[in-house]
Amino acid sequence: MERELLLLGLLRRQDxxxxxxxxxxxxxxxxxxxxxxxxAYFLLDKLVKDELVSFxxxxxxxxxxxxxxxxxxxxxxxxxxxxxxxxxxxxxxxFPNDIGLLFADALPADELLRLLQDQRESLQLALxxxxxxxxxxxxxxxVIDHRRAHLQSELDWLTTIIARLATETAS
Amino acid sequence: MERELLLLGLLRRQDxxxxxxxxxxxxxxxxxxxxxxxxAYFLLDKLVKDELVSFxxxxxxxxxxxxxxxxxxxxxxxxxxxxxxxxxxxxxxxFPNDIGLLFADALPADELLRLLQDQRESLQLALxxxxxxxxxxxxxxxVIDHRRAHLQSELDWLTTIIARLATETAS
DNA sequence: GGGCGCATGTAATGAGTTACATGATTGA
DNA sequence: TCAATCATGTAACTCATTACATGCGCCC
Numbered sequence: 461m462e463r464e465l466l467l468l469g470l471l472r473r474q475d476x477x478x479x480x481x482x483x484x485x486x487x488x489x490x491x492x493x494x495x496x497x498x499x500a501y502f503l504l505d506k507l508v509k510d511e512l513v514s515f516x517x518x519x520x521x522x523x524x525x526x527x528x529x530x531x532x533x534x535x536x537x538x539x540x541x542x543x544x545x546x547x548x549x550x551x552x553x554x555f556p557n558d559i560g561l562l563f564a565d566a567l568p569a570d571e572l573l574r575l576l577q578d579q580r581e582s583l584q585l586a587l588x589x590x591x592x593x594x595x596x597x598x599x600x601x602x603v604i605d606h607r608r609a610h611l612q613s614e615l616d617w618l619t620t621i622i623a624r625l626a627t628e629t630a631s
Numbered sequence: 632m633e634r635e636l637l638l639l640g641l642l643r644r645q646d647x648x649x650x651x652x653x654x655x656x657x658x659x660x661x662x663x664x665x666x667x668x669x670x671a672y673f674l675l676d677k678l679v680k681d682e683l684v685s686f687x688x689x690x691x692x693x694x695x696x697x698x699x700x701x702x703x704x705x706x707x708x709x710x711x712x713x714x715x716x717x718x719x720x721x722x723x724x725x726f727p728n729d730i731g732l733l734f735a736d737a738l739p740a741d742e743l744l745r746l747l748q749d750q751r752e753s754l755q756l757a758l759x760x761x762x763x764x765x766x767x768x769x770x771x772x773x774v775i776d777h778r779r780a781h782l783q784s785e786l787d788w789l790t791t792i793i794a795r796l797a798t799e800t801a802s
Numbered sequence: 803g804g805g806c807g808c809a810t811g812t813a814a815t816g817a818g819t820t821a822c823a824t825g826a827t828t829g830a
Numbered sequence: 831t832c833a834a835t836c837a838t839g840t841a842a843c844t845c846a847t848t849a850c851a852t853g854c855g856c857c858c
Contacts, residue, residue: 462730463818469734479837492729499818501839522826524837543738546731547746550754553724553781558663558774559633560717563640565770567714575718583721599736603729606788610724613784617777634846650809670846672811693854695809805857812851819844828835 461542463495464512467503468531468539471513477526478504488600491590491607504529512538569629573622580618587611632713634666635683638674639702639710642684648697649675659771662761662778675700683709740800744793751789758782 466489470481481504482497504527507513512535515527531539557579564572590608595601637660641652652675653668675698678684683706686698702710728750735743761779766772 462727466730466733469730469737472734472737477837478839482837489733492725492733494725496819498820498839501837502818505839524824524826526837539734539737543731543734544746546728547735547738547743548749548753550750550757550785551727552757553726554663554665555724555777555781556633556722557717558777559637559640560714561773561777562637562660562663562770563643563710563714564718564773566640566643566710567718572718575715578719579721582719586721586723599733602732602735602792606726606729606732609784609788610726610781613780614721617780621773648809649811653809667847669811669848672809673846676811695852695854697809803858807856808854810852812849814847814849816847817845819842821840821842823840824838826836828833830831830833 462546463493463499463503464507465539465542465546466493466495467500467507468512468535468542471529471531472536472539475528475530477518477528479526481529488596492603507535510538511535569625573625573629576618576622576625580615580622583611583615583618587615633717634664634670634674635678636710636713636717637664637666638671638678639683639706639713642700642702643707643710646699646701648689648699650697652700659767663774678706681709682706740796744796744800747789747793747796751786751793754782754786754789758786 466485467481470476470484476484478501482500485493485495485500486497504513504515507529508515511532513529514532515529517525518528519525567575587608590604590611593604596604637656638652641647641655647655649672653671656664656666656671657668675684675686678700679686682703684700685703686700688696689699690696738746758779761775761782764775767775
């Protein structure tokens with residue numbers, strides 16, 4: 461349901477057409493969501509069917525026609541409901557990397573060490589990307605802060621087990 | 632691909648039948664994966680088709696017949712490949728709660744505060760569950776440690792923004 | 803006799819992605 | 831003239847889940 465919440469929330473701020481929504485999501489919200497373009501169009505159709513948004517066809521010059529979407533009253537109510545639900549419960553996260561960790565003993569210690577160092581590098585890249593991000597307005601800054609805190613915690617943890625592993629290997 | 636890796640890795644340790652696999656996953660690996668029973672059966676079929684595992688039908692007394700699965704050489708090779716891939720790259724995580732956070736300004740500050748406190752409670756429950764877990768052997772302990780570190784970091788962060796919000800509301 | 807444990811599956815559905823299609827305009 | 835931007839979508843597919851079905855044996 462987060463994807464619906466996202467679209468409703470963005471349309472609540474201002475009316476937008478699909479392309480515009482997709483651009484904004486891709487440009488500014490990559491650290492929040494990985495919603496794909498066609499999924500967005502699909503969901504917009506669904507929201508229209510459910511009468512949570514309405515749209516108006518417009519056209520500028522010879523440009524392709526646009527559907528400018530607008531949040532309905534029913535949509536506003538649903539937004540409020542979804543938002544409260546989303547914020548009130550912690551949604552547990554699964555780490556795909558934990559599965560690999562589970563079988564870490566299948567590898568020779570030195571190779572495991574190298575692989576985890578590679579993983580740490582890709583983690584550091586992600587962290588650097590966040591650090592480089594310019595300050596954003598309002599709640600988006602919270603999301604960025606959250607992400608940074610999370611990545612830093614992951615980095616600390618990986619560093620710990622790499623160190624533990626390194627001393628074991630050396631001995 | 633983590634689900635395949637999980638099944639291959641478990642079968643690599645010892646031959647098992649589907650029911651046994653499902654029991655083990657449900658009993659001991661809830662913090663690693665949420666793989667469902669029918670999905671497991673489905674994936675086992677697929678692994679057989681791909682010749683990554685073979686099976687032998689057995690029967691004890693009048694019990695339902697079992698399929699005891701066994702990792703093939705090809706399966707072992709695929710396991711090695713998947714394991715290295717899994718361990719060498721950090722897989723970025725999405726937080727559904729971030730979407731709600733993005734629209735936090737749609738709520739009155741006092742209600743937002745209450746909702747986040749609810750979220751923190753559900754987070755604390757998850758953390759308590761982990762703390763209560765008895766020590767596990769080998770790599771599974773790593774996974775538990777990782778999970779605890781993550782939940783603790785989440786809790787710290789939520790506590791921080793709740794505090795920030797509380798002072799803002801008070802003023 | 804009724805429910806639980808054992809052991810396997812199928813069918814229907816949902817959610818999301820990929821790859822592709824269209825067709826005009828704008829800029830190099 | 832060639833690619834990119836604008837703007838929308840469809841079709842086919844993958845992946846996973848839910849709900850349901852089966853049927854025997856065991857225990858109370």
